[in-house]
Amino acid sequence: MTHRDVVFPPGRQALYERNRYSPAIRSNGFLFVSGQVGSREDGSPEPDLTRQVRLAFSNLNAILAEAGGSFDDVIDVTVFIVDPQTRFEQIWSVVQEFWGEAPHPTVTAVGVTWLYGFDFEIKVIAKLPEADKD
Incomplete structure (x- = not known):
């Protein structure tokens, strides 16, 4: 098995280890980021939808920064939205x-019926800046 180059955001490694998945894997100049939700420090959902989306981006940006990148390096995004018919406009404005x-x-953008208590999740692939120097 190939060694996985895992990127953990500051202060959240225990949360990922408890849930048994990696927040992001660096491979061949790319960063593959697991779906990020608007979870609080303890992993619980932020109940306010607008704050939940902002927190999901904050969690995502912490991973990107830890890998040496930013959202500007993101090339592909997948979002999952519970009940997009009623929530899409509010989410998309954030x-x-x-x-x-x-x-x-x-x-x-994918409409789903369940996200473990969350209403929004964002998953990305980024091309890391140091990979551009090759």
Whole structure:
């Protein structure tokens, strides 16, 4: 088995170890980030939808920063939304705060019925800056 180059955000390693998955894996100049939700420090969901989306981005940005990147390095995004018909506009207005300038990454939005108590999840693939120097 290949050794996985795992990236842990500061202060959250125990949460990931308890749930038995890696927050992100660095491979061949890319960073593959697990779905990030608006979880508080203890892993519980933030109940306010707007704050939950902002917290999901904060959690995502902590992982990207730990790997030496930022959202500007993201090339592909997948978002999962519970009940997108009623929540999409509210969520998407918050997303724009973090999206940055064009050109934007590719995006796939998926409506789901359950996210373990959360309403929004974001999963990304980024090309890390040091990989551009090759």
